[in-house]
Structure formats: structure tokens, C-alpha cells
Amino acid sequence: MSERINVPDIFGSLVFNDEVMRKRLPKDTYEQLNKHIEERKPLTFEIAQEVATVMKSWAVEKGATHFTHWFQPMTGITAEKHDSFIKPVGEGKIIMNFSGNELIHSEPDASSFPSGGLRATFEARGYTAWDPTSYAFIKDNTLCIPSIFCSYGGQVLDKKTPLLRSLQALNKQAMRVLNALGNPYGATSVNAYVGGEQEYFLIDRDLYNEREDLRLTGRTLFGANPPKGQEMEDHYFGTIKPRVKEFMNDLDIELWKLGIYANTEHNEVAPAQHELAPIFCDVNTATDQNQLTMEIMKIVAIRHNLACLIHEKPFAGVNGSGKHNNWSISTNNGVNILDPGKDPAENKIFLLFLAAVVKATDEYQDLIRASVASPTNDLRLGGNEAPPAIVSLYLGEELTGIVDAIVSGEHFEGVEKKVMKSGVKVIPRFDKDTSDRNRTSPFAFTGNKFELRMVGSSASLSTPNVVLNTIVAEELSLFADKLEKMVDTDGAMNKLIEDSFKEHNRIIFNGNNYSDEWAREAEKRGLSNLKTTADAMSAYLDDKNVELFEKHKIYNREELEARYEITLENYCKSLHIEAVTMLEMAKKDITPAVCEYMGTLANTVATKKSVDKSLSCKLESSLLEKLSKNSDKLYETSMKLAEDVVKAEDFTDITKKADFYRDTISSDMEELRRCADILESNTAKDYWPFPTYTDLLYSVV
Ligand code: ADP
Ligand code: MG
Numbered sequence: 001m002s003e004r005i006n007v008p009d010i011f012g013s014l015v016f017n018d019e020v021m022r023k024r025l026p027k028d029t030y031e032q033l034n035k036h037i038e039e040r041k042p043l044t045f046e047i048a049q050e051v052a053t054v055m056k057s058w059a060v061e062k063g064a065t066h067f068t069h070w071f072q073p074m075t076g077i078t079a080e081k082h083d084s085f086i087k088p089v090g091e092g093k094i095i096m097n098f099s100g101n102e103l104i105h106s107e108p109d110a111s112s113f114p115s116g117g118l119r120a121t122f123e124a125r126g127y128t129a130w131d132p133t134s135y136a137f138i139k140d141n142t143l144c145i146p147s148i149f150c151s152y153g154g155q156v157l158d159k160k161t162p163l164l165r166s167l168q169a170l171n172k173q174a175m176r177v178l179n180a181l182g183n184p185y186g187a188t189s190v191n192a193y194v195g196g197e198q199e200y201f202l203i204d205r206d207l208y209n210e211r212e213d214l215r216l217t218g219r220t221l222f223g224a225n226p227p228k229g230q231e232m233e234d235h236y237f238g239t240i241k242p243r244v245k246e247f248m249n250d251l252d253i254e255l256w257k258l259g260i261y262a263n264t265e266h267n268e269v270a271p272a273q274h275e276l277a278p279i280f281c282d283v284n285t286a287t288d289q290n291q292l293t294m295e296i297m298k299i300v301a302i303r304h305n306l307a308c309l310i311h312e313k314p315f316a317g318v319n320g321s322g323k324h325n326n327w328s329i330s331t332n333n334g335v336n337i338l339d340p341g342k343d344p345a346e347n348k349i350f351l352l353f354l355a356a357v358v359k360a361t362d363e364y365q366d367l368i369r370a371s372v373a374s375p376t377n378d379l380r381l382g383g384n385e386a387p388p389a390i391v392s393l394y395l396g397e398e399l400t401g402i403v404d405a406i407v408s409g410e411h412f413e414g415v416e417k418k419v420m421k422s423g424v425k426v427i428p429r430f431d432k433d434t435s436d437r438n439r440t441s442p443f444a445f446t447g448n449k450f451e452l453r454m455v456g457s458s459a460s461l462s463t464p465n466v467v468l469n470t471i472v473a474e475e476l477s478l479f480a481d482k483l484e485k486m487v488d489t490d491g492a493m494n495k496l497i498e499d500s501f502k503e504h505n506r507i508i509f510n511g512n513n514y515s516d517e518w519a520r521e522a523e524k525r526g527l528s529n530l531k532t533t534a535d536a537m538s539a540y541l542d543d544k545n546v547e548l549f550e551k552h553k554i555y556n557r558e559e560l561e562a563r564y565e566i567t568l569e570n571y572c573k574s575l576h577i578e579a580v581t582m583l584e585m586a587k588k589d590i591t592p593a594v595c596e597y598m599g600t601l602a603n604t605v606a607t608k609k610s611v612d613k614s615l616s617c618k619l620e621s622s623l624l625e626k627l628s629k630n631s632d633k634l635y636e637t638s639m640k641l642a643e644d645v646v647k648a649e650d651f652t653d654i655t656k657k658a659d660f661y662r663d664t665i666s667s668d669m670e671e672l673r674r675c676a677d678i679l680e681s682n683t684a685k686d687y688w689p690f691p692t693y694t695d696l697l698y699s700v701v
Helices: 018-024 027-038 045-061 100-104 160-180 205-209 212-217 242-257 283-303 348-363 365-371 396-408 462-485 489-507 516-525 533-541 543-551 557-611 618-648 654-682 693-697
Strands: 066-070 086-090 093-096 126-130 136-139 142-151 190-204 262-267 273-278 306-309 323-331 443-445 450-452
Touching: 018 027, 018 045, 027 045, 045 100, 045 142, 066 126, 100 126, 142 160, 160 190, 160 283, 160 323, 160 348, 160 462, 190 205, 190 283, 190 462, 190 693, 205 212, 205 306, 205 693, 212 557, 242 262, 242 273, 242 283, 273 283, 283 306, 283 462, 323 462, 348 365, 348 396, 348 462, 348 489, 365 462, 365 533, 365 543, 396 443, 396 489, 450 462, 462 489, 462 543, 533 543, 533 557, 533 654, 543 557, 557 618, 557 654, 618 654
Parallel strands: 066 142
Antiparallel strands: 086 093, 126 142, 136 142, 190 273, 190 306, 190 323, 262 273, 323 450, 443 450
16 A cells, blocks of 8 residues: 655656657647647647547556547536547458548537537537647546537637636736736737635545435435534644545555656544645646546545535535635736735736636625536525625735725835744744734635635536636726826826725725624625526526627527526536425435334334333433424425426526525425434434434544
């Protein structure tokens, strides 16, 4: 088990990365490929053909037998269809072959992917096309080629295409602003970078297999509170259990081979909850790598007889899981534009980009909310463990001081660096950060990046970054429109900064986002509070947002309508599956178990009375009464839920259907769970048909 691993040797060993290309491609081809990527121009067929040949030889040497276009349809998970490299050459023989055409595009029979009406089933054609800006890699003896996916008519059907488009928009508008200011950094392009911290739960696989809800929906639909939850706060950063450590070691190795910068690992707040943070990289790669990370986590867990739960809320009553999206913008020559430097008050370019983020967050708060909307994330947002559904921005003491000074027209005094004193002489002293952290904020400035904490643990990183890139590109484009016309760019820049902070100050909030006071205060400030996916998604149809996406060529109206429809369809389907799973578990598992236990209690009473009529049966009788009453309720609430599930199917309008699921089905489900959890608390353990919360949360040692 503990054989020594040479990390630099294995790192990226399954990736067709820059080093491999430089070594293996003809020099001229390598240079041309890079030039095309750098200038974002389409590749010629000749280059693709040469790359394909070299890619295939490399992959075959590594043991690959198949290839696939690896893409991200709107299901949110990745899709692949494997083709082998074999090509018959007569006499019953084959050669291993891979052509430029096969590298560039493929035509999966794609009518079964969600398209939101963009592609009628009789027009099944969809194309995947190679994305040369994300490295190909080998997984399960298959060469995976990161690809985009679109319909015959060119409409986007995936999560990668809009992300790449949004990066183009951000690059264009950021460069316009920098150029209007004389391009002080000497940049030729700008890109966005992301580090996505991934939270997850690990539980024993045998126990997982015993729970239909976990297997079918990824979360527990029933489960009484365990005697011990997370109240002792003893899990966060706690010692990692040996079995979990072995899983993490194994996971690191698999991820490193795939060139994923898996870096930080620790226990999270809830029992059985953990986190993995990679080192940040460009958003396109980070998004692909996060998809892979989630997949590999689940596979490695199986090897250790564990189940890795990536669901946002696997257990009621303890924290759910998120994915912190740490986002920054840098130039191609390595300047992080969101780094305030030593003297932020004087760093005007930083302040201008900060102003763009502040303005964008305020004007498009509804879109940010919609970008993280999913039925699973609805269970987490606003639950006093994750940020609320209200979008606000945390800037910290120093930046808020600067913004306030700019708004009031006063001079900013500056925040002095303070030395950290521990009270122990032998401990070295060091400078403290100029502001503390705020863990409750949905969108926080954290030193040289913004951390969007509303993203759900199972979500693709794509959508929130499409929105961040686009809304900031929009503000930068408006700034550029003004700056390009001005001779006195310094004056114009100061005015833009001042106006943005003055007009959009309401979005900045440094206090406790979990408090009820904030919800009231936010309402006074006119900030939106869209609690569920059913409420949030209409942002995609709002004229102002459609105009935004059309202006920057990210989505057209039709594509937005499709996304609206797919998300709400998914919302209804997810709740439908949960409701039906609950009904089945209530009927086939809980009811027989409780009846059996009630039978035992009734028999005990009868037997005792037959021995001696005067014997007290208080305990048995009162338990029996409680169980009887609640099993009646379980029956009634099941009937109601079953009827409502049928009613839900009658809706033809997706918006109305989603509203019905949100208002009626969700509350039926809550009621059913309440009855079942009372029954669980009052039924003998041997009779209860599935593992309890204590079993599940404390199963891994
Ligand atoms: P935490 O939020 O857990 O305290 P850090 O703030 O150190 O942790 O980093 C969290 C994540 O942010 C990591 O994935 C890290 O690589 C990423 N990160 C750090 N700097 C940047 C940056 N400039 N742009 C994007 N992500 C970054
Ligand atoms: Mg974080």
C-alpha cells in the first residue's frame, strides 16, 4: 500500500499536454498549433491530421485502445461514446488508426440528450467538436478528447460552448479597457482563472447499498436526527481517519496522473464530510478537471468499499456540500488584475475592475442566483450553513474603507498592517491580513480573487462562470465605450469608479449573511431573494438578461428559453423521482417494519395479560398508540403525495408544473418524512429496515 510514489514522474502522465506535444509534434506543427490557440483562430485540417497521428501513437503506447469525444451535455455530467482505433486492412488484420477528421469532430446519435426543444427528435443530428484549449487525456484505456456539443443548426447543447464564448467576451472587453488606458501591463490577452473547492461525504458502501434513497436520489429522504450531529464542532480540520486517508492518497494519485492539481484535503464541518481543493488554473481547464474529479472520486471510493456523496444535502440536520468558485482575471503575462497590491487606494486599474464586479453583481444578482439554481442546491442555500439565496458582496474592512471614502469624497486613511501577536515569545511574529474572513457571504473578495460560495457541490463549474465572465464583460464594455472617447482617461476612470460605487453600494454587505436581520435589511435595499429554482430561473427570460447574452454572443433567446425549460424540467423530474422513491420506501420498507413491530408489542401485551390480567402494559400500550397514530398519518400523507404526483403529470406548462412541485409536492414530502422519522425514533433498531443516521455518519473509521 505504502509504496513510494514519485509525484513529479506520475503527474500528468496520462495527459497529452504541452510537454508531450513539444517533444512529439514536428516543430513547425507545434508552433502553428500554439499560434492558432493563442490567436483563437480555427485550426487547419493539415495540423489536425498531424496532431491526430501523434496523439494516437502516444495514446496507444499508454495502452489506449479506444477514443472518445468527451463532452458536457446539459445533464450536467460528462458524456462519452467510445470508438476503437481499429481499422481493417484485409486478410482479417487491423491497424490502429485515428484520423484528423475523427479528432476534429464526431456525430453522436444525440437525440436522447436534453435540448429543451432546440432539436426535435426527428432532427437527431448533433456534433461534438474538439476543444484544443483543454488537453486530451487517457481514462480507462480510452483517449478522451475534450469537446463542445452543438446541434445541426449550430445551437449550443452543452456547458462548454457558452463558457468558451464567455471567455472570448471577457478577453475582448477587458483588453478594450486596458488598451484605452494605454495597456500599462503590456498584455495581449486576458483570461479568467478558477480554483474550485469541492466538498463531499464518504460513507460505507454496504450501508449505502441498503438505502434506496441514497442509491436513486443521492440523498437520504428519511432519517431521524442522530444523538450526535455536528454540534461539538469536532470534525472540521479534525484528524483524518485511516480509511479516509487511504482513499485520499489513492484519489490524489489518480488525479495527479490526469494532471489535476489536487492540493488541499481536510475534514469539513459535518461528520463524514470532507473537502478537496485543487490549485487554480484557467476556467476552461478547471471546469473540465472538476468534472473529472467528481467522477474519479466516486470510482476511487468504490475501490475502498466507500460511497462518495456529491449531493448538496445528503443528510438533513447537518451541513450540506458546496463548491467554492474562486475566480480571478489575469493577463497573459501573469498580472492578476484583481490583486489590489500594496496600495489599493492608488491602484486605479484594480479599482476600475473592482467597480465592474460590484456593478455587475448588483445589476445581475438575479442571474448569479439563477446560475447556481438546482433542486439539490435549494436544500442547502439559506439553511444557516450556506449563504442565503440573497446575492451580496463582501469586500472586507480595507476595501470597504476605500469604497466608502470614494463614495463620500473623503480621503482614505489606509488600514495599517498589524502584527500578529500570539502571546508566546518563541512563536515568530507575522503581519496579519488587512481584514478578517467572512464565511457567511455568498460572494466574497478574498485577497486577490472573488469566491462565489453559492455553487452546489454536484454542479458543473461552467454555468456560474459563464455568468460571472459575461456580466463583468458587459460592465467593462460600457466602461470601454466611455474611456475610448475620452482624452483625459484618468479623469474618466475616476468618474467611472466613483459612479459605480455610489450607485451600487447596496450590494456590499460585510455582516452576518445567515441572520434574519440581513434578510429584512436586504429587502429594504431592494435586493432579490429567490428561494428556489422555480423562482430563480425566470431570470433567463428577462429582457435585460436576454439582451446581455445576445450582445456578447453567449446565448440567443432561443438557447436561453431552452436552458430555462431544461432546468425546470430537471427540477420537476428530480422531485418526481424523490417523491416516488419515498412512496416506495414508505410502502415496502417502513410500513411492513412498523407493522411487524406493532405486532410484537401487541403480542407482548396479549401474552402478559394472559399470564396475569393485572400486569401493567403502560410502555407497550403507549408505544403502540404512538406508532399506530403515526402509521395512520404515514398512510394518509402517502396517499396525498401519491395523488399529487399524479396531478403534477397533468401540467403542460413547465412553469406551472415547477410551481406545483415547489408548493405542493415538496410540502407533502416534508410531511411524509416527519411521520416516518417519528416512527423511526419509536421502532426497535432490529426492526428498522435501513441504516440510521448514526450508522451512516459514523460508519467510516
Ligand atoms: P480557503 O478558501 O479554503 O481558505 P484559499 O483561499 O487559500 O482557501 O484558496 C482556495 C482556492 O482558491 C484554491 O483552490 C486556490 O488555488 C484558489 N485560488 C488562489 N488564488 C487564486 C486566484 N488568484 N484565482 C483563482 N483561484 C485562486
Ligand atoms: Mg473557500
